Amino acid sequence: MGVLIIVLVVLALAGLVLLAMSLRNVQQYEKGVVFRFGRLLPDIRGPGLRVIRPIGDRMQKVSVQTQVLGIPPQGSITADNVTLTVDAVVYFRVTDPVKALVNVRDYPSAVSQIAQTSLRAVIGRADLDTLLSDRDHINSELKKVMDAPTEEPWGLRIERVEIKDIALPESMMRSMSKQAEAERERRARVIAADGEFQASQRLSDAAATMADTPGALQLRLLQTVVDVSAEKNSTLVMPFPVEMLRFFERQSRETDDDTPARRSVPLPGRAAHPGDHELPEVPAIPGLVVPAAPPVPAAPPVPVAFVPPVEPVGPVVPALHLSGERVGFGGGRIGERIGAPVAGRAAVARERRDNWPTQTGPDQERDATPAAG
Numbered sequence: 001m002g003v004l005i006i007v008l009v010v011l012a013l014a015g016l017v018l019l020a021m022s023l024r025n026v027q028q029y030e031k032g033v034v035f036r037f038g039r040l041l042p043d044i045r046g047p048g049l050r051v052i053r054p055i056g057d058r059m060q061k062v063s064v065q066t067q068v069l070g071i072p073p074q075g076s077i078t079a080d081n082v083t084l085t086v087d088a089v090v091y092f093r094v095t096d097p098v099k100a101l102v103n104v105r106d107y108p109s110a111v112s113q114i115a116q117t118s119l120r121a122v123i124g125r126a127d128l129d130t131l132l133s134d135r136d137h138i139n140s141e142l143k144k145v146m147d148a149p150t151e152e153p154w155g156l157r158i159e160r161v162e163i164k165d166i167a168l169p170e171s172m173m174r175s176m177s178k179q180a181e182a183e184r185e186r187r188a189r190v191i192a193a194d195g196e197f198q199a200s201q202r203l204s205d206a207a208a209t210m211a212d213t214p215g216a217l218q219l220r221l222l223q224t225v226v227d228v229s230a231e232k233n234s235t236l237v238m239p240f241p242v243e244m245l246r247f248f249e250r251q252s253r254e255t256d257d258d259t260p261a262r263r264s265v266p267l268p269g270r271a272a273h274p275g276d277h278e279l280p281e282v283p284a285i286p287g288l289v290v291p292a293a294p295p296v297p298a299a300p301p302v303p304v305a306f307v308p309p310v311e312p313v314g315p316v317v318p319a320l321h322l323s324g325e326r327v328g329f330g331g332g333r334i335g336e337r338i339g340a341p342v343a344g345r346a347a348v349a350r351e352r353r354d355n356w357p358t359q360t361g362p363d364q365e366r367d368a369t370p371a372a373g
Contacts, residue, residue, distance in 0.1 A: 021054035030061045031097040044097060062097035066159060069112055073167070076120045080127040085167040090115045090146070096155025104154045111150060115161070118145040135163060 024045070026032045032045030035058045045059065052059055073087040092111055094100045100107050122142045123131065131138060142161045150156040168176070210216040 018054045022051050022057075024050045024052060024059050026050055026061060029065045030063055031094075032059045032061055033097050033101055034059045040098065040102065060101060062094055062100055064094050064097070066091055066093040067108065069108060069115065071112065071115045071119060073165075074116055074119050074123075076123040078123060078128050078131060079125060082128045082172065083169065084123075084128070084131075084172075086119060086123055086131075086163055087165055088115070088119055088142070088161060088163045090158065091160040092150070092156050092158045094155060095151070095157045099153070099155030107154055107156060110154070111146075111156060111158075114146060114149060118142055119163075121145065131166065138163060 024032060026045055026047045028047040030047065032050060034041040034043070034045060034052055036053065037056045050059070069090045069092065071088045071090060073085045075083065075085045077083050090111060104110050119142060122138060122145060126138060139161050143158055146158045146161060150158060210220065
């Protein structure tokens with residue numbers, strides 16, 4: 001009796017163990033794939049409590065939730081030869097659990113690798129401007145590239161691919177900032193020029209209106225004077241009418257047009273020199289014969305006279321002691337002939353001129369002695 005009870009207890013425990021081994025709980029976001037002795041069963045177990053054979057059956061649960069996979073930064077070269085680093089993120093989910101388990105091993109890792117290669121391929125076909133400005137087009141193209149090898153063979157659907165960040169070189173960032181600054185400066189200049197154009201049009205319309213009504217210009221002038229005087233200035237500036245200046249300019253132009261032109265006629269017997277002032281040309285009179293002028297005789301040479309230096313006006317300055325110099329053939333000395341021991345500069349100069357040439361020295365004195373006797 002005791003042995004029978006023990007056997008029953010053992011059988012009950014064995015039954016409980018087998019029942020526990022055959023029961024599987026599948027969550028709502030999961031799908032159960034059962035393999036019996038390694039062979040895939042066609043039935044896919046849905047969410048809930050499912051029973052399988054405790055011996056020979058093995059169930060694998062596959063999540064059908066959308067998974068997020070980050071792509072590490074990838075260095076690539078764009079179509080216009082710009083080196084940059086791009087990282088992205090991939091959103092995918094399993095649509096066929098059987099293909100995800102049978103056709104590919106570790107499908108998250110496979111999706112990561114194909115996302116990296118597809119990202120480099122897509123960036124290599126696009127230029128930098130498209131990559132920065134048309135990000136949606138790059139994302140859609142990247143999704144198409146990744147859908148081809150993953151959806152049909154692996155049972156995975158790429159729901160979304162987005163580029164997170166684009167790292168540019170420092171030199172390229174400086175160049176882009178200069179380009180943006182130049183573009184904004186160009187827009188500012190265009191806007192300012194447009195404003196000047198519109199203002200000129202309005203001023204032209206106002207000028208036309210004032211031209212039709214002369215009193216409007218006078219009223220505008222008075223308004224300007226009032227505006228200037230409102231600042232409590234001690235000086236009042238009155239604008240000078242431009243029409244008056246134009247009147248004077250027109251009168252001076254008419255006066256210049258009425259003046260007859262004159263022709264430069266060289267004087268008879270004198271050649272024209274480049275430095276002479278030329279007169280306006282005189283119109284030729286038909287029938288008028290101009291007789292030839294007689295030749296002008298050459299002027300005699302003008303003798304050059306020696307002009308003595310003028311004695312400066314002021315206090316009397318002692319003259320140089322030149323009385324020891326002999327002048328002329330008589331042997332007289334300078335200063336003795338004018339009755340003074342010391343001669344002035346003017347007297348010495350006159351005496352030298354009157355007794356030219358001047359001879360000094362013992363030989364001249366010896367030659368001059370017979371002439372004096």
